Amino acid sequence: MTTRITVDPVTRIEGHLRVDCEVDGGKVTKAWSSGQMWRGIELILQGRDPRDAWVFTQRICGVCTTVHAVASVRAVENALKLEVPLNAQYIRNLIIGAHSVHDHIVHFYHLSALDWVDIVSALKADPKKAATLAQSLSDWHLNSVQEFTQAQQRLAAFVESGQLGVFGSGYWGHPAMKLPPEVNLLAATHYLQALDYQRRINKVVAILGAKTPHIQNLAVGGVANPINLDSQSTLTLEKLYAVKTLIDEVGDFVRQVYFVDVAAIGALYADWTAFGKGVTNYLSVPDLPLDGKGSKFALPGGYIENGDLASFKPISSFQDPYFENGVKESVKHSWYVGGKGALHPYDGETNPHYTDFQDDGKYSWVKSPTFNDQRAQVGPLANVLCMLAAGHEPTKRYAKLMLDTVSAVAGTPVGIGALHSTIGRHAARAIRGAVLYEALAEQWKLLVENISKGDFTTFNRPTFPKGEIRGFGTHEAPRGVLSHWTVIRDGKIANYQAVVPTTWNAGPRDESDRIGPYEAALLDNPVADPEKPLEVIRTLHSFDPCLACAVHMVDTENQEIIRVTAV
């Protein structure tokens, strides 16, 4: 018998995602991923000054404001063929890297760990045993009996107060929850510690970006951080050293806690390496540019077909036509006026045409992107696989460490093939977190060395020609490939499209009716209890879904309305 389940909204994400699954014999046999809100943000930008675009685009998304600001200035600089001073690249790189580490920590502990970790079970744990276990895995200084005891007391008080229900789809006691109480306590304790460390890395963004949550320091042509090592109102040595301390503290947490927890929990859920593979064409873009025009990078990117690392083709610059010409978006199954086939983003259109949820027709506000006419998965897994294929040394080192640690805990050899899975996406994100820590330390060093050479330049003034120019800006964001595309006519924006990471992964069926990464990853996913589809949530959350930027527009009146008093 086939059962249809609808998860709407999928919580612990920002934005609004609906997923429908047909379940037969305890497994998902068909899936639909649907963005339930409309995005028409790009329309606002038409006719505006391209130098202002980033201020608006960073409002597209509440979670990753920074990434849209970065991709936007890069798109305009690309159209102008404008180089960016080295200091500006390094400062941007520090912001980008810190933001990514922040995202990865928050994603694991605060947005998805509760799919795997049972908080209620943690109350039954013996804190001494938990500490012994934690100390056998890592030298982290906060793995003491005292820390675990205190965390358990705090959790107990919280559970007794009856507030646990706030944590959305936490399915406590679900049969798919398999961790022993001590591991649950270990993870829950680190959940609390992670709150502190995610704040510290966010401070790096705040110090360099001048303001948080919306950074203020970007400019087309560079950054607006004047550098004067003696003046308090500029980027001083003191501020630079504060940034370094924060990077190192969080680096310790990433390597000694986050990385180890993902390895241990992943090993204890080894069966989940068999689920959630989905689309195995992987796309990522190079990032952390090391020169003014973006032709050398600290982190490589490219494209892998059918999960075969030998098929890797690099994307080698911010101007690479291999990427520029490869992207198209289809609206055949999206609520937009279509009929022109898949369109390149420069020619993209965003004219809404809502039907209703049609299984074989239109069913989402998200468009369907393709790379050289193939569906592609984006995100940390795609990034890590591409960096491995490119021979990136830190990635190779941390990927090996991850697989070795998992193998040791699982007591059986686990190879790289295990990464193509639901749990593998978590492992890849942790590997990327550690790689990013090293990259941050390196970018800091490069910035300080460059300043100490006497180079204080942070901005090259843009000038806009008459006539039409086009440009695209890419960024390997925490959730994967982000690209902004703009057509500028006589110094004003004529067209603007953002192809965001969640669009790549959450897009509905494409022009050829092929399913997207979410939909493919859900196939054969087990579902023990259709009333509590925890397993579906696990696979979706492993992508770090963020619909807030894929789509927008809110109508909440269809929900239960509470009584409120007018003032």
Place this chain on the structure above:
Amino acid sequence: MSILVLGLGNILLHDEGVGVHAVEALQQRHRLPPEVSVVDGGTCGMDLLEIIAAARHLIVVDAVKTGAAPGTLVRLAGDQVPAFFRTRISPHQLGLSELLATLTLHGEAPDTVTVIGCVPSDLTTGLGLSPGIATRLDDIVSVVAAELGRLGIPVTAGGWAVLG
């Protein structure tokens, strides 16, 4: 004592950004004492954790859809606030409710949370408030000022805040 006035909303969707416009207006029209911080939170989630953790009293200004006429102002306080966050009348509660729960778990939740809401009229894509809601800004600012007054920070209309 620290008080945070947090404007939430997406300024790209007309009245959806009313909370952000309201806190900007508050800052323009009143000089506030140092213990009051005013933050444009946009639609951010976890990024706001640190900012909220520092506050004893949180005043959220946001667009809310209650079914009442556009421009209707609502004030939620005390027991009404958890109920507000359990149902979905603000587009942003998904992030904020978890944020507050997380802070409670961490022992850093504000002592009081008050929501000042305005029912929007136009949620289509575009900058700026609809004319009907733009005329409500003065009243929203007054309600927020009254809220500050309740917390011992008298704010005279159009004038300067005086330490209480």
